[in-house]
Amino acid sequence: MENFDYVVIGSGIEGSWTAYQLIRDAKRKASVLLLERFPLPHSRGSSHGQTRIIRHAYPEAFHTALMPQAFSEWKQLEKDTGERLLIPKPLLCVADETWYGGLDNTISRLREEQAKGGNEISFKELSFQDLTREFPQASFSPNHRGCVEYSAGILLADKCLATVQAQFKKLGGTLKDGFVVTSVVPGERVQVKGQYEGKDNIVVTGKLAICPGPWAKKLLEPLLDRKIPLKTLRVSVFYWKIKENGPGMIPASYIDHGAGEFWGIPEVEYKGLIKLCSHSTADEADPDDRDKAFEHPNHQELTNYIKKHFPGLEDTPSIIETCMYTVSPDNVSIIDSVPGDPRIAFACGFSGTGFKKGPCVGLMLKQLLNPEDKQVFDMKPFSLKRF
Structure with missing residues (x-):
């Protein structure tokens, strides 16, 4: 068994930014493991492809309010890495x-x-x-x-994803691809069970973030003990x-x-x-x-x-x-904690609008897992309770 302060399931753009936001938290200096079910790079989920639109223009105030922070984070990542990730357009x-x-x-x-x-x-x-x-x-x-x-602009999606993951590893994060999660066992120390290199494997963590993309219902419903309308x-x-x-x-x-x-x-x-x-x-x-x-x-x-x-x-x-x-039914993502267990948070149902918001999703999941910190984002629009 390997032990980590944080484990993040899913290395799409939301999971990768979540892992990056957690590992660069200078106050905690935590150990972070990022798990991916397929060998990287791959085109099985929702984060692959060459381009995504990034914009401030939304009819919903809670979406527009996220975007100055999202733009700032993407531009800072460009500055930190020397990579061109955002084309103004x-x-x-x-x-x-x-x-x-x-x-x-x-x-x-x-x-x-x-x-x-x-x-x-x-x-x-x-x-x-x-x-x-x-x-x-x-x-x-x-x-x-x-x-x-x-x-507004265009994000170079595949390049963006690879860059976030590279920065995560550069700061000491661990990325395991080819790890197929089979179940999550809540507890004082959360167990993530799966298959890795053809063998049963368990990793243990104090806090878990789940960013499962299209596999959300399969992985989350057993934890939530309810159906998710996705x-x-x-x-x-x-x-x-x-x-x-x-x-x-x-x-x-x-x-x-x-x-x-x-x-x-x-x-x-x-x-x-x-x-x-x-x-x-x-x-x-x-x-x-x-x-x-x-x-x-x-x-x-x-x-x-x-x-x-x-x-x-x-x-x-x-x-x-x-x-x-x-x-999701209202085309708004679901970002929340597992009821009764604040050690497990999740994000899903991005409805084709999630890539650009990846930096903020990572910060929101970090906020959910560390409620003692200053609460920067209003989580109510994204709560599972709205359904």
């Missing part, structure tokens, strides 16, 4: 009349954070005429309006070629909050290809069976959308990849 948010309320809330949240001293936040509200003038590559409908956040989705990710003689593509990341929830990332990953997707192109899938023979969901809705709004793109995808989402 504007984010264009648009909506038709079905989501004007959400767009107005997003603009209000940005103004509120600016008023609190968020000088790094820069944005502008756009009418239909503004959209047409500033983004002539797109064909918007007269009922579209939006805002552009100039302070679904695991296999999401298809599409890349579309820019036409050689067309009007090109907007030089910004993109979110359309109307029907279909379309979103896109400009030409960063593959030369001449734009990532443009919809959350509607997903099907429910067991994470252990995600690569069994299957047909990608029909993408006709995306094709029609491109024909209507982005004439600079071919309307047949050049590349299709997959990603796993773990989705």
